[in-house]
Amino acid sequence: MDCSDIVDFNRQLLNRHDLQHSFFQLVRDDPTQGFEFDATSVSGHMYNPAGLDSSDQSDDELRIRLVLGSHLAQHMRHKLEEDKGYTSTVGISTSKLLAKLVGSLNKPKGQTTLMPPYSGTTSNVTTFIDAHDIGKIPNIGFKMSHKIRDHVLGRTAAYDTGLIYGGTKESVTVGDVRCTNNMSPELLEKLLGGAGAERGIGAKAWQLIKGIDDSEVKEIRKMPSQISIEDSYIRLDTMSQIMKEFRILGTSLLKRMRTDLLESDEVDSTGIEQARWIALPKTLRLSTRPRPPLNADGTRSRTFQRISRSGPLPNFVFSLSESIDTLVEKLIQTALLPMFRRLHPESHGWNLSLMNIGVTNMVETASNDRSGGGRDIGNMFKRQEEVLKEWKIEDRDVPPDVLEIHQCGEDLQAREPVSETPVVCPQPSAGSGAELQNSAGETFTSDLVEDEGEWIEDDDETGSLCQTCGTSIPDFAMAAHERFHSHTTSV
DNA sequence: AAGCTATAG
DNA sequence: ATTTCTATAGCTT
Numbered sequence: 001m002d003c004s005d006i007v008d009f010n011r012q013l014l015n016r017h018d019l020q021h022s023f024f025q026l027v028r029d030d031p032t033q034g035f036e037f038d039a040t041s042v043s044g045h046m047y048n049p050a051g052l053d054s055s056d057q058s059d060d061e062l063r064i065r066l067v068l069g070s071h072l073a074q075h076m077r078h079k080l081e082e083d084k085g086y087t088s089t090v091g092i093s094t095s096k097l098l099a100k101l102v103g104s105l106n107k108p109k110g111q112t113t114l115m116p117p118y119s120g121t122t123s124n125v126t127t128f129i130d131a132h133d134i135g136k137i138p139n140i141g142f143k144m145s146h147k148i149r150d151h152v153l154g155r156t157a158a159y160d161t162g163l164i165y166g167g168t169k170e171s172v173t174v175g176d177v178r179c180t181n182n183m184s185p186e187l188l189e190k191l192l193g194g195a196g197a198e199r200g201i202g203a204k205a206w207q208l209i210k211g212i213d214d215s216e217v218k219e220i221r222k223m224p225s226q227i228s229i230e231d232s233y234i235r236l237d238t239m240s241q242i243m244k245e246f247r248i249l250g251t252s253l254l255k256r257m258r259t260d261l262l263e264s265d266e267v268d269s270t271g272i273e274q275a276r277w278i279a280l281p282k283t284l285r286l287s288t289r290p291r292p293p294l295n296a297d298g299t300r301s302r303t304f305q306r307i308s309r310s311g312p313l314p315n316f317v318f319s320l321s322e323s324i325d326t327l328v329e330k331l332i333q334t335a336l337l338p339m340f341r342r343l344h345p346e347s348h349g350w351n352l353s354l355m356n357i358g359v360t361n362m363v364e365t366a367s368n369d370r371s372g373g374g375r376d377i378g379n380m381f382k383r384q385e386e387v388l389k390e391w392k393i394e395d396r397d398v399p400p401d402v403l404e405i406h407q408c409g410e411d412l413q414a415r416e417p418v419s420e421t422p423v424v425c426p427q428p429s430a431g432s433g434a435e436l437q438n439s440a441g442e443t444f445t446s447d448l449v450e451d452e453g454e455w456i457e458d459d460d461e462t463g464s465l466c467q468t469c470g471t472s473i474p475d476f477a478m479a480a481h482e483r484f485h486s487h488t489t490s491v
Numbered sequence: 492a493a494g495c496t497a498t499a500g
Numbered sequence: 501a502t503t504t505c506t507a508t509a510g511c512t513t
Contacts, residue, residue: 230503
């Protein structure tokens, strides 16, 4: 199971079972270990038993979906650890934004669900998101948080001395921003808009601040859209140094192109191994970061500004008969040096702190494209059968009581409820329903998949109320839910 | 297409 | 804990 499997899996559920765009985000806990994942995180869809429009749901309906999503997430984490040995962390909510944020509360090897209410004056969404520093919100990064912070404070925020990246002691929370006088999409647009800014950035930021995010889960791309190599330097100011770095970076880039863009189909009529390019980049880019000159007071302002030039990538770099060294020399002479002269016309006086060379504009070669946007449908279904079969077998072979114990449960049982974070998880002890709690939650089971054929058909409310927590649970998930209770009540 | 800004991990 | 390196999206020209 890797990331694309998870994405595929969820996509198939989406197609077959009318899933809505509710999300969980799964993050592998140790991204440095192993390469089974293409990415460190993935958002998944969640089953929506009532077929509701995601924008028009009561908190009761939402609650069911979130609990089911939690069960599914628990199973996937469990499966991932069992099969691959990777632990992971999951956040469950109604959008990528909320799922990502809530997922960070119980790390590593945990999962957290943001529970209803999602609307009204006591909305957990508001309570939850308001507590975050503005810069912690995904897609509000260094520059935007700076601008917003300064406006809310009415002055330039004081920063920790010596800190270059971010870090202010004057924390401005999302709540502070939201409640600032005259705060509006228009004001944010004024603050954040301008050259280079995304169109409608004010409105988008306003949505994020309110916890609204309608961004979609995107397909993992098979091909990277660019490959680049860079290095930073204390000082790079002579042509011979540049040449030396060109050779190092160029060699590295060509090697990367060969490993990432070359496919070796061993099949060949003569039995000789064939290698062919699965994508050809069309553009070469050279960027540098010139070291900024000293200020009047002798300090040097930090700029991260890069400048670049790009042009057509010569075709000879795709030659597999010539050595990389030869190709690099040719590339330097025909492309990189001319580009460098365009970037730095002066023969001296420059002082570079960074050089980057990269290739972009990938064009997939023929025979490599698969219909329907790069996905093999037949294979997909075959894989699905396998996945479903595995789960079913597990169900039959392992008695439910045993199923819940192996591997996934221990950390969940052991966890102490942590206070003060405004997040609610499905928890048996959440008796009053209204108060906020924080703890990990749900055990899972594969019952979710067991009778997958009936999921949609039994819309006509075959669910029952859970005796313990009162949540309405569809029948197919009740066994899983009860196991969840038997776990968490034993704490 | 090229140049650039901003962001994430 | 911070910096470096890689990659992406989307703007402007």
